[in-house]
Amino acid sequence: MSIGHSFLGLLEGRPRHGYDLKRAYDERFSPGRPLHHGQVYATLSRLLKNGLVVVDGLEPGEGPERKRYAVTDAGITDVQEWLSQPEKPEPYLQSVLYTKVVLALMTGRPADEILDVQRTEHLRLMREVTRRKTGGDLAEQLICDHALFHLEADLRWLELTAARLNELAARVRP
Amino acid sequence: MTEPLLVGTDLFKMYGTTPALRGSSLTVRAGEIVAVMGSSGSGKSTLLHCLAGIVRPDDGTVVYAGREISAMSDVERSALRRRDFGFVFQFGQLVPELTCVENVALPLRLDGVRRKEAERRSREWLDRLEVGDVAGKLPGQISGGQGQRVAVARALVTEPKVVFADEPTGALDSLNGERVMQLLGQAARDTGAAVVLVTHEPRVAAYADREVVVRDGASLDLERVA
C-alpha cells in the first residue's frame, strides 16, 4: 500500500499538517490500523527530499506533525502516474484499489477509467493463466485454477464498484 | 494482423421506447475469439443479433467480408447465416423430436448435403466434443452439459467463418461450462472460425483473445483503454 501516494492525493485538496494527514489517512484508508508516527515521519521526509511536497507553514513546536505540507507539481504528476498505472493483479489487492478509486473521486479524476484499466490488466492475466492451464498437467491446472478464482473475485469487485461509483462519489466528495 | 472480417459500426436499435443499442461498434478479425461482456440489459444480445443479421439495426452498418448485411435480400441473408455463420445459445436450441446426430446434421441437410454424408460428418463432430455416445439419443434424454456440446457440434459442423455464442455456458456449472468453452475455443482454432462470445463469466471470457464491454448500449474495446 503506497502511503506516499495517498498523502500526495490527500494534499491535492489542500495543504495539511502532518497530524491532519495521518488522521485523514487512518480514517479513510486504514480504519482500525492507524499509521505509526515513524511511518508518517519517514514518508514525509522522503516526499520532501524528492521534491514532491514542500513545507508551507509551521506551528510552534517540533517535528513533522507541526509542519504544514503542500503538494508540488511534481507531486501531482507522481499521483497521476500512480493512479493511471494498473496494479499487478494479485490476491488481496482491494485495499490499494479502493484507495485509488476514493482518491480519484476526491480529486475529481475519472475513477471509472482506473477501474477499466485495472479490469483490462486482470483479464490479460486471466487469459495468460488460462493458456498456461490449458497446456498444463493436473497440478499445474489446479494451481492455475486457484489463481483464476482469486482474479475472478477481484474482477467481480471491480464491476460492483464501477456500478456504485456515483453512490461512492457522493460520499467521499468534500 | 489479419484484416477485419465482420465490422459493426455505430449501431442503434430501439425496442419501442427502450434503447437497446446506442452507437455500438465491434470489429471481428478472421479466426479471433472476442468476448462481449457487460451487465444484464446492456445490449449484448442485441449487438450479437445485429452482427449476425438476425436483427436489423435502426441505424449503423454491419459489413461482412466486404458486403453490407442489411443491404442483402432476405434470401441472401439467410443463405449467409446458414453457410458462413454458426450459432450457440444458452438453451432450447436442439429440436426435441430429432436425435442428437440428426440435430447436428440439420444445417448440412438444409444446405443440401445427403443424409449419409451429413451424419458421418456430424458423428465426427460429436466425437470431437466428447459426446459421441449420445448420438442416437433425443435431447430430452441427455444432460444440459451434453446438450451444449451437441449444440456446439451443430454450430461448427458447417465449418463456419463466424460462430455467434450467446452465454453458451450460462446454464452449466463452472467445471462443465469451462470444458464446453475449452472445446468450443479449440474447435474454432482448428477450423479457423472467429467467435463472438457473449458471457458474464470472466473465467469463460479468459478463453478469448480480447474483450469488449457493452455499457448502456455502447461498446468499449478494452484494448483501446490499455
Ligand SMILES: Nc1ncnc2c1ncn2[C@@H]1O[C@H](COP(=O)(O)OP(=O)(O)OP(=O)(O)O)[C@@H](O)[C@H]1O
Ligand atoms: N425483443 C425485445 N423487445 C423489447 N425489448 C427488448 C427486446 N430485446 C431486448 N430488449 C431490451 O433491450 C435492452 C438490451 O437487451 P439485451 O437482450 O441486448 O441485453 P443483454 O445485455 O443481452 O442482457 P442479458 O445479460 O440479461 O442477456 C434491454 O433493456 C431489453 O429489455
Ligand SMILES: [Mg+2]
Ligand atoms: Mg443477453
